[in-house]
Amino acid sequence: MSRQSLTKAHKKITELSWEPTFATPAERYATDYKFDKSPKKDPLKQVLRSYFPMEEEKDNRVYGAMDGAIRGNMFRQVQQRWMEWQKLFLSIIPFPEISAARAMPMSIGAVPNPQIHNGLAVQMIDEVRHSTIQMNLKRLYMNHYIDPAGFDISEKAFSNCYAGTIGRQFGEGFITGDAITAANVYLTVVAETAFTNTLFVAMPSEAAANGDYLLPTVFHSVQSDESRHISNGYSILLMALADEDNRQLLERDLRYAWWNNHCVVDAAIGTFIEYGTKDRRKDRESYAEMWRRWIYDDYYRSYLIPLEKYGLVIPHDLVEEAWNRIWNKGYVHKVAQFFSTGWPVNYWRIDGMTDDDFEWFESKYPGWYNQYGKWWEAYNRLRHPNGHKPIAFEDVGYQYPQRCWTCMVPCLVREDIVCDEVDGQWRTYCSETCHWTDAVAFRPEYQGRPTPSMGRLTGKREWETMYHNWDLADIITDLGYVRDDGKTLIPQPHLDLDDPKKLWTLDDVRGLPFPSPNVTLNEMSDAEREQYIADYKVHPNRTP
Amino acid sequence: MSTPPTTSGTRDFPKPEFTDAEAGALEFPSSNSRSYNYFTPARMRASMYEDVTVDVQPDPDRHLLQGWIYAFADGQAGYPKEWTELRSSDWHTFLDPNGEWEQTIYRNNAGAVRQVQNNLTNAKAGGAYAKWGKGWTEFVAHHVGAWMHAEHGLGMHVFIAIQRSAATNMINNAMSVNGAHKLRFAQDLALYNLDLSETIEDFDGAVHREVWQSEDVWQSVRENVERLTAIQDWAEALFATNVIFESLVGELFRSELVMQIAARNGDYTTPTIMGVGENDYSRDLSYTRALLTMLVTDETHGAHNIETLERWTERWLPVSLAAARSLQPLWSQPAERVIRFEDSLDRAKDRLRGILADLRLTEPKELVS
Ligand SMILES: [Fe+2]
Ligand SMILES: [Fe+2]
Ligand SMILES: [Zn+2]
Numbered sequence: 001m002s003r004q005s006l007t008k009a010h011k012k013i014t015e016l017s018w019e020p021t022f023a024t025p026a027e028r029y030a031t032d033y034k035f036d037k038s039p040k041k042d043p044l045k046q047v048l049r050s051y052f053p054m055e056e057e058k059d060n061r062v063y064g065a066m067d068g069a070i071r072g073n074m075f076r077q078v079q080q081r082w083m084e085w086q087k088l089f090l091s092i093i094p095f096p097e098i099s100a101a102r103a104m105p106m107s108i109g110a111v112p113n114p115q116i117h118n119g120l121a122v123q124m125i126d127e128v129r130h131s132t133i134q135m136n137l138k139r140l141y142m143n144h145y146i147d148p149a150g151f152d153i154s155e156k157a158f159s160n161c162y163a164g165t166i167g168r169q170f171g172e173g174f175i176t177g178d179a180i181t182a183a184n185v186y187l188t189v190v191a192e193t194a195f196t197n198t199l200f201v202a203m204p205s206e207a208a209a210n211g212d213y214l215l216p217t218v219f220h221s222v223q224s225d226e227s228r229h230i231s232n233g234y235s236i237l238l239m240a241l242a243d244e245d246n247r248q249l250l251e252r253d254l255r256y257a258w259w260n261n262h263c264v265v266d267a268a269i270g271t272f273i274e275y276g277t278k279d280r281r282k283d284r285e286s287y288a289e290m291w292r293r294w295i296y297d298d299y300y301r302s303y304l305i306p307l308e309k310y311g312l313v314i315p316h317d318l319v320e321e322a323w324n325r326i327w328n329k330g331y332v333h334k335v336a337q338f339f340s341t342g343w344p345v346n347y348w349r350i351d352g353m354t355d356d357d358f359e360w361f362e363s364k365y366p367g368w369y370n371q372y373g374k375w376w377e378a379y380n381r382l383r384h385p386n387g388h389k390p391i392a393f394e395d396v397g398y399q400y401p402q403r404c405w406t407c408m409v410p411c412l413v414r415e416d417i418v419c420d421e422v423d424g425q426w427r428t429y430c431s432e433t434c435h436w437t438d439a440v441a442f443r444p445e446y447q448g449r450p451t452p453s454m455g456r457l458t459g460k461r462e463w464e465t466m467y468h469n470w471d472l473a474d475i476i477t478d479l480g481y482v483r484d485d486g487k488t489l490i491p492q493p494h495l496d497l498d499d500p501k502k503l504w505t506l507d508d509v510r511g512l513p514f515p516s517p518n519v520t521l522n523e524m525s526d527a528e529r530e531q532y533i534a535d536y537k538v539h540p541n542r543t544p
Numbered sequence: 545m546s547t548p549p550t551t552s553g554t555r556d557f558p559k560p561e562f563t564d565a566e567a568g569a570l571e572f573p574s575s576n577s578r579s580y581n582y583f584t585p586a587r588m589r590a591s592m593y594e595d596v597t598v599d600v601q602p603d604p605d606r607h608l609l610q611g612w613i614y615a616f617a618d619g620q621a622g623y624p625k626e627w628t629e630l631r632s633s634d635w636h637t638f639l640d641p642n643g644e645w646e647q648t649i650y651r652n653n654a655g656a657v658r659q660v661q662n663n664l665t666n667a668k669a670g671g672a673y674a675k676w677g678k679g680w681t682e683f684v685a686h687h688v689g690a691w692m693h694a695e696h697g698l699g700m701h702v703f704i705a706i707q708r709s710a711a712t713n714m715i716n717n718a719m720s721v722n723g724a725h726k727l728r729f730a731q732d733l734a735l736y737n738l739d740l741s742e743t744i745e746d747f748d749g750a751v752h753r754e755v756w757q758s759e760d761v762w763q764s765v766r767e768n769v770e771r772l773t774a775i776q777d778w779a780e781a782l783f784a785t786n787v788i789f790e791s792l793v794g795e796l797f798r799s800e801l802v803m804q805i806a807a808r809n810g811d812y813t814t815p816t817i818m819g820v821g822e823n824d825y826s827r828d829l830s831y832t833r834a835l836l837t838m839l840v841t842d843e844t845h846g847a848h849n850i851e852t853l854e855r856w857t858e859r860w861l862p863v864s865l866a867a868a869r870s871l872q873p874l875w876s877q878p879a880e881r882v883i884r885f886e887d888s889l890d891r892a893k894d895r896l897r898g899i900l901a902d903l904r905l906t907e908p909k910e911l912v913s
Pocket of ligand 1: 097100127130222
């Protein structure tokens with residue numbers, strides 16, 4: 001369609017909506033935001049007559065590439081180190097995608113603007129596309145990659161693994177609670193606008209470097225829909241800004257959404273990119289470098305800061321602190337180390353780091369070896385079952401961490417842990433902001449103002465509580481992370497498939513009780529707990 | 545605060561490396577485990593549709609170990625089963641008979657768009673509109689025009705609204721696709737209207753809004769549509785729209801009226817466009833029937849579901865019958881009229897009676913001809 005006819009077509013379809021007089025659409029999702037004073041701001045023009053053929057064309061290219069990859073034996077060149085992390089990533093991401101589709105009526109109900117409704121409706125269809133096209137990519141991996149175990153249990157594992165639960169915030173956060181907090185600020189203004197760049201641009205380039213050119217094909221195709229979504233969200237944001245009373249809520253929600261996205265997305269994508277790659281050329285950008293470019297420069301400086309002209313206070317301090325965690329506090333390294341400590345309760349294998357990796361890390365993150373090097377040497381030493389226990393149960397100077405009640409990533413920057421009694425329970429948080437999110441933000445009142453629509457943090461948020469002091473072998477059996485011989489584990493702390501003796505079985509992990517740090521914490525006396533937290537903060541967690 | 549060293553120059557691409565990470569390269573436990581093993585497929589092998597759809601929306605009744613981690617202010621979380629009065633022993637049994645996923649959505653809708661475009665191009669090139677009389681031109685501008693609003697309202701405020709609500713991904717995806725159909729068809733009609741106003745000299749391309757908003761014949765239909773958007777219970781909205789309203793009003797207008805009389809008025813184009821909408825509806829009715837059939841045959845909850853659907857029928861049948869009857873004057877408007885309203889309505893009632901009987905619901909007295 002020509003630009004001129006697209007403009008005319010778009011103008012025509014704006015005639016479709018009308019002001020109802022007999023009854024108005026059911027109000028399903030409440031919000032504390034107000035839009036009645038807002039002038040209408042419109043997103044990019046979107047007409048289904050051109051949308052469907054355009055997307056079909058994009059799909060044809062994706063399916064062409066998939067056929068080509070199989071005919072070209074792509075899997076003879078993919079790195080297992082990389083593919084194993086896809087078992088985690090591709091188990092999580094279809095849920096956020098479909099949740100984004102489900103979030104659309106929440107914004108539609110809240111924002112009185114038919115132009116935005118149209119844009120959001122098209123986004124709903126996009127998101128169904130994204131979810132199912134990603135499931136299909138995973139299916140292809142399961143069919144053609146050497147080790148299908150972990151892909152085969154994908155959505156179940158997503159539902160019962162601690163790592164899946166962390167990822168699930170990036171999804172449930174879109175669809176539950178105050179409609180605008182969830183479907184606009186958390187989903188679009190932060191997740192899509194800030195973080196899809198690392199997800200869908202940085203991830204693919206790393207995949208390609210590891211011999212996988214299908215992930216780039218699918219995710220670039222997904223990402224090409226994203227500018228329309230960002231435009232939808234920005235229009236809603238501008239409308240919200242028109243009412244002074246919304247500022248306080250926007251400021252609250254930007255703080256929550258920014259920090260939670262940082263905690264969750266940087267943990268996962270940072271780990272995939274830094275620890276899932278075999279590409280150790282010195283001119284490869286580190287995750288920190290990518291973050292600086294995509295998130296700090298492109299998002300923070302070019303998108304967030306300009307919002308100040310509307311009188312909005314933006315969370316400068318939290319942007320700087322996220323960067324500080326990544327660059328100075330080793331956030332990504334500590335998360336990768338935690339995933340690897342916990343390997344027996346994963347559903348993917350984790351390759352150890354070698355001298356080549358050490359050298360690269362040291363050059364990109366000076367001081368890396370001093371903090372993490374010896375631990376990875378221990379990980380390698382303990383990788384095959386040889387009468388010893390998995391690394392988490394051997395004394396290598398690593399203390400298993402408390403979990404953050406809010407973001408559910410453990411409190412890995414140990415000096416930052418916050419411990420507080422909230423809702424009658426002692427809880428730990430990875431940071432001040434995660435404490436604030438639970439104790440202050442997700443409450444029916446905020447700074448003296450009623451916020452009756454605000455959501456709640458709920459669920460059994462500490463994964464370890466589910467299996468407090470169970471035998472590790474029983475936990476793994478209950479999770480279903482066992483291969484089809486009934487005894488070999490899906491997870492392994494190495495990539496060696498050539499010799500069955502190198503593979504851990506249930507017998508190798510039996511007799512190891514796995515206590516919940518939170519249950520233990522709540523059993524302590526006040527004095528014990530204070531001492532424990534003081535020690536926690538200074539524990540070096542360094543392998544001697 | 546320090547910043548990282550920046551990488552200079554362009555990145556050379558890493559050299560491909562032979563890894564032999566291909567299926568079958570080695571034998572080991574699970575080396576042949578190449579199907580999703582967390583759900584039971586309907587047949588021996590899972591379909592592509594099942595693989596990309598089942599369990600993507602988790603459920604504490606299935607594998608979700610820690611429960612939903614966010615709740616609404618009232619404590620409800622995730623996809624509460626209480627969001628409809630209907631009950632199921634296992635909502636996950638429902639599979640969309642259309643098997644809609646990414647590829648089918650774009651193939652079908654792009655196909656529909658192309659079909660409409662081709663028809664319009666051919667009609668224009670062949671001077672097809674020249675044969676239209678004044679009365680018919682007006683009928684298309686006013687009434688075919690008015691119908692676009694019904695489709696749009698139902699798409700946006702019934703189907704897109706309720707696809708957040710159901711207990712499984714299979715149900716929600718089917719309702720999303722239904723929403724996409726309705727919006728696309730509404731736009732098909734709007735752009736057809738635009739085309740006509742650019743081609744036919746005295747075609748009034750603006751009047752449809754006024755007709756829909758205030759002309760008598762359409763007010764009961766608009767009322768019905770608006771009331772459908774106001775239903776809280778997602779399954780009631782689905783039933784009252786796809787079973788009751790669509791049978792008595794949607795098909796009555798699209799198939800029994802427009803498609804029957806257009807050709808007699810020298811119009812071969814409008815029926816092809818309406819036909820595309822009818823085709824969407826037959827797919828949408830098909831998943832709706834499959835879902836409701838599963839619910840009324842549920843061993844534990846079947847009786848409760850039948851009783852509920854009967855109650856909903858009592859509530860919505862009069863509304864849609866009134867809407868249908870209010871359209872009656874349209875049957876006497878076009879110059880060439882050879883069908884009687886009562887015959888058309890009888891056929892619509894017959895179809896509805898058939899659907900309700902298949903669903904084991906007692907025949908409502910209003911449908912006895
Ligand atoms: Fe998406
Ligand atoms: Fe998106
Ligand atoms: Zn946290």
